Amino acid sequence: MNPAGRSYTIRVEGHLDEHWSARLGGLAITHDPAGTSTLTGTVxxxxxxHGVLAGLRDIGAVLIALQAGETG
Known part of the structure; x- marks a missing residue:
């Protein structure tokens, strides 16, 4: 695998507070007008x-979409 990792976009229901970013692998959190949150960054x-997904599970976030981007 490329040592730079791979970019991901993860969308969940609800607006996550920014303080969850550190627990979720340092991914950036943006709030969408539809009442969802989008997490983006390199994994x-x-x-x-799997750690990021487990963190989302642990805080009760409902996963809507997961998309892998280009390898860094």
């Missing part, structure tokens, strides 16, 4: 991605 590897 180092599959273990990191």
């Amino acid at each position: 180092a590897d599959q273990a990191h991605l």
Whole structure:
């Protein structure tokens, strides 16, 4: 795998507070007008991605979409 990681966009229901960013792998959180949140950023590897997804599960976020971008 490319050492730079892969970019991801993850959308969840509701507006997440910014303080969750650190717990969710440092991904940037933006609030969408439709009442959802979009997390974007680079994920180092599959273990990191699974950690982010586990963090979303742990805070009760409902996953709407997950999209992988170009390899960094």
